Amino acid sequence: MFKFIHAADVHLDSPLRGLSKYESAPAESLRSACRKAFENLVDLAIEEQVAFVLLAGDLYDGEWNDFSTGIFLSRQMGRLGKNNIPIFAVAGNHDAANRMTKALDVPANMKILSSRKVETIKLDNYSVAIHGRSFGTQHVDKNIASEFVAAEKGMFNIGLLHTSLDGREGHAPYAPCKIDDLRSKGYQYWALGHVHKQEIVSEEPHIIFPGCIQGRHIRETGPKGCILVTVEDGSVSEIEKCPLDVLRWVYNRIDLTDAPDMTEVLERTRISISNEGMSAEGRPVAMRVHFEGATGISNELAAYPERFEQRIKALGAEIAGDRLWIEKVEIATVSKLNLDAVLADGSALGRLLEDILATPSKPEDISGLEDTVAGVRQKIPSEAFSDDSLFNLDEPQTLERLVDEAKQMLVGRLLMDGGAK
Structure with missing residues (x-):
């Protein structure tokens, strides 16, 4: 033996x-x-x-x-x-x-x-x-x-x-x-x-x-x-x-279906981050947090993603200190009520939202996207587009994700700001 x-x-x-x-x-x-x-x-x-x-x-x-x-x-x-x-x-x-x-x-x-x-x-x-x-x-x-x-x-x-x-x-x-x-x-x-x-x-x-x-x-x-x-x-x-790893990477999916308010969002996040941290068996964790599901506050989350990301990172620091690094926060929730109401009212805002939502997710179906991507490449350091990067624009999946995130952010922000005017 x-x-x-x-x-x-x-x-x-x-x-x-x-x-x-x-x-x-x-x-x-x-x-x-x-x-x-x-x-x-x-x-x-x-x-x-x-x-x-x-x-x-x-x-x-x-x-x-x-x-x-x-x-x-x-x-x-x-x-x-x-x-x-x-x-x-x-x-x-x-x-x-x-x-x-x-x-x-x-x-x-x-x-x-x-x-x-x-x-x-x-x-x-x-x-x-x-x-x-x-x-x-x-x-x-x-x-x-x-x-x-x-x-x-x-x-x-x-x-x-x-x-x-x-x-x-x-x-x-x-x-x-x-x-x-x-x-x-x-x-x-x-x-x-x-x-x-x-x-x-x-x-x-x-x-x-x-x-x-x-x-x-x-x-x-x-x-x-x-x-x-x-x-x-x-x-x-x-x-x-x-x-053998000494630091563990975690993709943490959090379902916000029917979450009524930000308090509930943060509570579900707290529980999920704690559970994922335990599964790493004492190792430090590098985590991406992905929010999904249908919730009435989806527009609030998508409208100002930078603010929400900072709140989630602060929560992670509170829970795990320097044993946790939140690498990115993704918002992929969908609105349960407000969006349908605005789309149905026939207003200018509703028509604009329809146009945004009708934007294809497939890069090859979006007119002018190739030129836009070429312009972005000239303005941002090349290391941002490496194989290991979040923005590897040579991968269709990356472009699809960025298009979907942009649509969610625009819809959320228009619903938040448009509804207040």
Whole structure:
């Protein structure tokens, strides 16, 4: 019997783009989170006395600003080395983009498999054969899995591969392949990387994405960590999901259906924030709060979203202090009474509201939107539109969300101000 750890997508010292625009963002805590999560991985490996650690790509995150990232890694690999724990890794798309990795020697107990061809490492004392191939360039669009050799007879075979498999939402199609391509090799375990959400794709054989070890933005919510695998008599006997993250991202949906007033809104928010905080098991929380449902005060919330957001952030600070950072407040409630009444009265205000509500949500259906977006790009720093940003205007979902938020805000503000005149 032996154990091993399967991890991927560490993204050491990942840049946290756009944090400067959030005055209250715990930038230092977020910046060091990936390192602390990796230290947790090393602690777990030593505590469990694993036979080896597998890293399925994207150990780094593109270019480093200095050599401290490599030195930190060497220090952690040294801790494993002192406990006779080797590390076997393949380079992913982010690793291949990093030129500075070539300037530092690989730690003695770490083996990065070849990018030229599939390489096999045999660990005879455990009857294990590890097969893998690294990315040689950042963009690999061919099926690498087809090049893997057949399983070694009488051994526990592991495939180590950085891949999007047959496609996963939000992830570029790198080294695409089919599940049957993997099954055909006869391996007992496929250690995959690239997809940041943990997923057990198959149990016969085991094909697993462990996910990233630390969420870095709101698209990476919930527990993040690695897989601890126990092998007995040449077969997987246990799979354990081990959280490693030190800060948890939470998307908190709050239903305001039939909420009569702001007092009720704040009370529901208080309860929801408290519950979500408890689910993080003592970790600091970065939270996006999303309000939805039909309520009579929807217009009041949407009319001045900045004011409402500040009230929610203040409430979060009251509940959890510096253990909670509210990254964004989204208002997606709908009005239950006032809007219908104004739309039915035939007034100029009602006709204007009809026009606003009739605005298509699909970007391609809005005349002139492309030119407007181009103008916005010229006025706002490029980092605001990065892949990890809230305003990645290359994604249709982002534009749809912004259009819907603008419609809600305009309708709410017109109902509030128009009704008072």
